[in-house]
Amino acid sequence: MAAAISVPSLLPTCQSSVLISPYTRRHNSSISFRPPRHKIVQVAQRPRLSHMVMGSASADGKDWPPSSESESGGFSLVKWLRPRKMQVKAKSAGSDIEGSGQPLLGSEETKEIFTWSSLILPFVFPALGGLLFGYDIGATSGAAVSLQSAELSGTTWYNLTSIETGLVVSGSLYGALCGSIIAFNVADFLGRRRELIVASMIYLLGALITAFTPDLPVLISGRLLYGFGIGLAMHAAPLYIAETAPSTVRGTLISLKELFIVLGILLGYLVGNLEIDVIGGWRYMYGMSAPIALIMGLGMWWLPPSPRWLLLQAVQGKGNLQELKERAISALSRLRGRAVGDVTSDGQIEETLRSLQYQLQDQQQEANFFEIFQGSSLKAFIIGGGLVLFQQITGQPSVLYYAASILQSAGFSAASDATRVSVILGVFKLLMTGIAVLKVDQLGRRPLLIAGVSGIMVSLFLLSAYYNFLSGAPIVAVLALLLYVSCYQVSFGPISWLMVSEIFPLRTRGRGISVAVLVNFASNALVTFSFFPLKELLGASLLFAAFGGISLLALLFVIFYVPETKGLSLEEIESKILK
Numbered sequence: 037m038a039a040a041i042s043v044p045s046l047l048p049t050c051q052s053s054v055l056i057s058p059y060t061r062r063h064n065s066s067i068s069f070r071p072p073r074h075k076i077v078q079v080a081q082r083p084r085l086s087h088m089v090m091g092s093a094s095a096d097g098k099d100w101p102p103s104s105e106s107e108s109g110g111f112s113l114v115k116w117l118r119p120r121k122m123q124v125k126a127k128s129a130g131s132d133i134e135g136s137g138q139p140l141l142g143s144e145e146t147k148e149i150f151t152w153s154s155l156i157l158p159f160v161f162p163a164l165g166g167l168l169f170g171y172d173i174g175a176t177s178g179a180a181v182s183l184q185s186a187e188l189s190g191t192t193w194y195n196l197t198s199i200e201t202g203l204v205v206s207g208s209l210y211g212a213l214c215g216s217i218i219a220f221n222v223a224d225f226l227g228r229r230r231e232l233i234v235a236s237m238i239y240l241l242g243a244l245i246t247a248f249t250p251d252l253p254v255l256i257s258g259r260l261l262y263g264f265g266i267g268l269a270m271h272a273a274p275l276y277i278a279e280t281a282p283s284t285v286r287g288t289l290i291s292l293k294e295l296f297i298v299l300g301i302l303l304g305y306l307v308g309n310l311e312i313d314v315i316g317g318w319r320y321m322y323g324m325s326a327p328i329a330l331i332m333g334l335g336m337w338w339l340p341p342s343p344r345w346l347l348l349q350a351v352q353g354k355g356n357l358q359e360l361k362e363r364a365i366s367a368l369s370r371l372r373g374r375a376v377g378d379v380t381s382d383g384q385i386e387e388t389l390r391s392l393q394y395q396l397q398d399q400q401q402e403a404n405f406f407e408i409f410q411g412s413s414l415k416a417f418i419i420g421g422g423l424v425l426f427q428q429i430t431g432q433p434s435v436l437y438y439a440a441s442i443l444q445s446a447g448f449s450a451a452s453d454a455t456r457v458s459v460i461l462g463v464f465k466l467l468m469t470g471i472a473v474l475k476v477d478q479l480g481r482r483p484l485l486i487a488g489v490s491g492i493m494v495s496l497f498l499l500s501a502y503y504n505f506l507s508g509a510p511i512v513a514v515l516a517l518l519l520y521v522s523c524y525q526v527s528f529g530p531i532s533w534l535m536v537s538e539i540f541p542l543r544t545r546g547r548g549i550s551v552a553v554l555v556n557f558a559s560n561a562l563v564t565f566s567f568f569p570l571k572e573l574l575g576a577s578l579l580f581a582a583f584g585g586i587s588l589l590a591l592l593f594v595i596f597y598v599p600e601t602k603g604l605s606l607e608e609i610e611s612k613i614l615k
Contacts, residue, residue, distance in 0.1 A: 435520055
């Protein structure tokens with residue numbers, strides 16, 4: 037028999053209990069709460085996503101997937117994906133969740149219907165925004181080589197200076213920086229879904245301009261526009277996924293978004309390898325992102341808005357409460373694979389609405405910009421902003437964007453040879469990301485960060501040593517790059533964005549993530565643009581040694597400042613870690 041599975045409310049909550057309070061009173065068009073006696077709803081534990089993927093033991097010790105078999109005697113995936121009823125039992129208890137500091141409401145006894153197949157599309161379409169970001173990284177690695185080749189560029193302006201090369205490569209990142217600034221101001225107005233639709237349209241237009249550019253200025257303009265889409269997508273995608281996913285797999289799904297970024301990098305490397313010997317191949321490398329952007333836009337148009345965002349609009353008085361509530365019920369039913377009007381969705385929306393009202397009842401106005409740098413929000417910003425800053429200034433952009441160029445300087449002189457090795461790096465990066473996704477909720481954030489950043493530091497010093505006195509052994513450079521990407525993908529890669537999406541308090545979460553994304557792209561653009569000029573000025577050995585020194589500082593930051601959030605709901609993170 038399959039393990040009992042709990043379906044958490046739309047607002048990620050404590051996984052073991054939910055508080056119920058029927059006592060409310062009207063006051064100034066908002067709902068306030070008295071502290072009556074409560075009931076605690078005991079919720080059965082749900083097996084991890086990794087158990088279902090790998091077929092390992094479930095939370096209660098039984099086999100997972102369940103042992104239902106087809107007529108031929110094998111496991112039936114179709115039967116497994118069918119909706120299942122899940123029991124939620126109520127019993128008497130005290131009046132508070134231990135350590136919570138606020139009630140989280142629910143119904144006394146409900147039967148939930150939930151299918152894992154219903155999680156796929158609400159995750160995949162937003163995650164395509166990350167894939168397009170990764171594709172740009174991988175494609176640019178090959179395009180930088182193709183564009184500067186006298187034989188292969190197909191242009192008369194192929195002889196680019198280091199500054200011009202830096203502008204082409206980092207142009208999308210400066211655009212992403214601008215997109216992040218815009219997202220900071222309009223994201224809560226647009227909503228996560230519409231922001232992703234706009235991002236897909238900008239992706240599409242930027243890709244077409246870049247592919248058909250007649251000269252360098254138009255090329256840089258296209259790169260900036262494409263990057264604008266990156267800034268919007270990388271802000272909205274983790275928010276949409278976090279707000280629509282069940283809390284018990286939230287960390288896994290947000291980490292899977294990083295897997296899509298890496299999949300995009302690998303796809304970019306593959307297209308670069310296929311088109312590197314074609315005249316004007318860089319145009320095809322950049323243009324191949326256009327169909328993906330179109331699919332992303334159509335998919336997000338089909339998906340419903342975030343129910344939690346709709347309820348937040350209602351609580352903040354930005355629309356008709358009843359209308360927004362009905363839209364949220366409909367959206368949640370679609371996201372969970374239920375019939376529209378299902379009583380379970382109605383109960384969950386009521387629960388989430390009351391919880392949001394409880395949290396916001398004493399907040400008379402929205403968070404302003406400067407509130408991000410005060411109190412618990414400042415602590416969250418130091419943690420999240422510090423992670424995304426160190427993610428970039430430890431050299432990650434230079435290793436990914438300039439992988440083919442680094443390999444050429446390491447002895448793989450032919451462009452085709454360098455791009456083939458880049459593909460190997462991409463495959464290795466993808467495999468390591470898969471490992472991180474499966475282990476992040478099991479091992480925790482801190483152990484993976486500490487181990488990964490330590491490996492990054494070693495790999496950068498190894499690259500420095502190669503350029504200094506091991507230049508006769510190109511295999512050293514390849515091994516150092518493999519070590520770098522593997523350690524990055526089990527640490528900074530998936531965990532930085534996961535921490536950013538869950539560490540900020542509710543009141544400042546949208547703006548806090550916007551600022552963190554802005555910090556990320558600003559530092560990314562700076563490192564990417566300055567790599568070639570700094571390499572000419574300092575030499576490769578000293579430059580990678582400097583990155584290694586910064587990695588040591590990053591390791592100390594993780595050890596002394598970054599908390600463990602494994603197994604905590606968003607509310608528990610706010611009440612236990614940020615207070």
